[in-house]
Amino acid sequence: MAEKKGSILAVQLLGGLCMVVLWWLSGYGLLDGEPQDTLWRFLGRFHPVVLHLPIGMLVLLLVLEFMGLRRPDSKVSELIPLVLGVTIAVTLLAVATGTMLAYGEGADEPLVQDHMRNGIWLAMATVMLGVLRTLPSRGTYYLVLLAAGALMVITSHQGGSITHGRDYLTEYAPEPLRRLLGLEVEEEVTAARVEDLVVFEHLVQPIMEQNCVSCHNPDKLKGELNLETFSGHLAGGELGPAVVPFDVDASELLFRITLPEDDEEFMPPDEKTPLNEEEISLLAWWIAQGASADQTVGALGPMPAQVDDYVTSVFKQMITPEERARLEDAQRELYATLASIRAEYGILIQPVEAGADEFTIETHAVRNAFDDGMLKLLEPHARSFVAADLSGTRLTDGGVSSLANFVQLRSLNLSRTELVGSTLGELAALPDLESLNLYGTKIDGAAVEQLGQLTQLKQLFLTQTPLEDAEALEQLRQALPNCDVQTTAQISPLTEADKTAKSYESS
Ligand code: HEC
Numbered sequence: 001m002a003e004k005k006g007s008i009l010a011v012q013l014l015g016g017l018c019m020v021v022l023w024w025l026s027g028y029g030l031l032d033g034e035p036q037d038t039l040w041r042f043l044g045r046f047h048p049v050v051l052h053l054p055i056g057m058l059v060l061l062l063v064l065e066f067m068g069l070r071r072p073d074s075k076v077s078e079l080i081p082l083v084l085g086v087t088i089a090v091t092l093l094a095v096a097t098g099t100m101l102a103y104g105e106g107a108d109e110p111l112v113q114d115h116m117r118n119g120i121w122l123a124m125a126t127v128m129l130g131v132l133r134t135l136p137s138r139g140t141y142y143l144v145l146l147a148a149g150a151l152m153v154i155t156s157h158q159g160g161s162i163t164h165g166r167d168y169l170t171e172y173a174p175e176p177l178r179r180l181l182g183l184e185v186e187e188e189v190t191a192a193r194v195e196d197l198v199v200f201e202h203l204v205q206p207i208m209e210q211n212c213v214s215c216h217n218p219d220k221l222k223g224e225l226n227l228e229t230f231s232g233h234l235a236g237g238e239l240g241p242a243v244v245p246f247d248v249d250a251s252e253l254l255f256r257i258t259l260p261e262d263d264e265e266f267m268p269p270d271e272k273t274p275l276n277e278e279e280i281s282l283l284a285w286w287i288a289q290g291a292s293a294d295q296t297v298g299a300l301g302p303m304p305a306q307v308d309d310y311v312t313s314v315f316k317q318m319i320t321p322e323e324r325a326r327l328e329d330a331q332r333e334l335y336a337t338l339a340s341i342r343a344e345y346g347i348l349i350q351p352v353e354a355g356a357d358e359f360t361i362e363t364h365a366v367r368n369a370f371d372d373g374m375l376k377l378l379e380p381h382a383r384s385f386v387a388a389d390l391s392g393t394r395l396t397d398g399g400v401s402s403l404a405n406f407v408q409l410r411s412l413n414l415s416r417t418e419l420v421g422s423t424l425g426e427l428a429a430l431p432d433l434e435s436l437n438l439y440g441t442k443i444d445g446a447a448v449e450q451l452g453q454l455t456q457l458k459q460l461f462l463t464q465t466p467l468e469d470a471e472a473l474e475q476l477r478q479a480l481p482n483c484d485v486q487t488t489a490q491i492s493p494l495t496e497a498d499k500t501a502k503s504y505e506s507s
Pocket residue numbers: 208211212213214215216222223224225236237238239240242252253256257264265267268269270272275
């Protein structure tokens with residue numbers, strides 16, 4: 001009897017000591033984020049193997065205690081001290097290997113810290129169970145046992161989140177369950193056109209999620225950088241902002257993804273699949289256009305061809321098969337209609353490239369017949385045209401209001417038409433119009449006020465027009481500070497030289 005009392009006392013003392021050590025460990029702040037030498041990492045990597053033991057043992061303990069409660073005289077109760085002892089041992093082992101793993105790998109993010117603290121508390125709870133079970137009254141024992149079960153669920157879920165990511169369990173949860181849990185529900189992309197895609201949300205964010213967020217999220221802030229949110233991109237990390245609006249060269253993010261792949265600083269690291277050229281060009285374009293949080297593809301400036309291809313391919317994957325079929329039908333119909341206009345009236349209508357939804361118009365072959373009325377024929381499809389060459393036609397000022405509906409136009413050639421320019425201000429409705437050619441028209445000083453409204457223009461050709469009055473031209477240049485206004489007076493050897501220099505630059 002005395003012997004048994006002695007061993008109970010020993011268990012209680014040992015348990016108390018163990019709890020003190022664990023308590024100290026939980027508050028010590030061991031994790032400093034620095035990877036250690038290989039022995040710790042070697043031992044630590046047994047953690048994923050070991051950790052299943054405490055889970056299984058604790059479940060077994062709960063089952064046995066439950067059975068024992070229902071039939072106190074049953075034989076299973078005799079197993080309980082052994083099961084409890086093993087539970088304590090393997091839980092301590094899991095804590096030990098887990099601590100070595102986190103310490104050795106230099107992991108110190110908040111999720112790891114929480115997981116470690118809960119793991120230690122769990123170990124303390126099992127040790128406490130060992131001590132409590134030596135006492136005659138069992139009330140507290142059962143309470144702690146339930147608490148240990150709850151801690152086990154929380155801790156192992158956290159552990160899973162560390163290795164697989166926070167939303168691993170719920171990623172494919174049915175939608176009603178996700179709503180119940182207050183999780184984000186995938187919203188169907190409602191953009192009916194490529195232009196309506198929000199650049200950050202629909203194009204940039206998915207690239208980050210696919211390639212970067214596993215290391216750059218609020219739990220794993222590698223380099224102190226969080227790429228899960230828009231503000232995280234601007235806030236950046238240790239080295240400052242990751243994205244600097246309008247400045248591709250100053251943006252650390254772009255720098256990292258364009259390094260040689262074997263560079264130590266290359267992102268994503270560790271042999272992960274690098275971003276492809278199209279993804280990189282999209283990110284560069286987004287930054288160069290100001291790295292906006294909510295602007296759409298349509299609202300940002302024109303895209304380089306590579307970006308355009310990428311955006312189109314992403315859009316096609318985003319929409320449902322039915323929607324895709326509908327768009328393809330619509331496109332087929334558009335091609336057929338435009339082909340019939342071409343055949344009937346001789347107006348040359350061509351897609352900017354094979355299969356594109358954007359077209360150019362050219363009226364050379366029918367310039368003597370093409371007038372304001374014929375322009376109206378094209379109006380139902382006005383949104384499909386990006387460039388129109390109507391030079392030498394019989395178009396008049398009355399036709400300009402029709403042209404104001406061709407809202408995608410980037411380039412418009414009205415040279416040698418009948419225009420005098422009294423209505424040209426209406427073209428202010430074409431947001432993307434960069435180039436307007438009025439060569440050889442009857443535009444004169446009276447049109448300056450109208451032309452001055454076209455602040456979106458980058459190039460305006462006024463050569464061979466009656467508009468030569470220096471004062472009027474000066475007024476026009478002031479109204480259009482970003483526009484290159486070409487006039488007869490201005491054509492000089494210098495501009496020719498400039499042009500040559502430019503063509504060398506661009507080649
Ligand atoms: C496997 C983990 C991992 C992945 C995936 C990853 N990174 Fe990193 N990243 C790191 C680590 C670690 C650092 C800190 C060390 C350093 O600066 O090189 C870092 C640092 C950075 C920094 C510098 C932050 C600063 O201010 O110090 C940028 C920018 C960056 N990453 C961008 C990216 C981008 C973009 C991607 C996706 C294409 C990506 N990372 C994917 C681990 C990762």
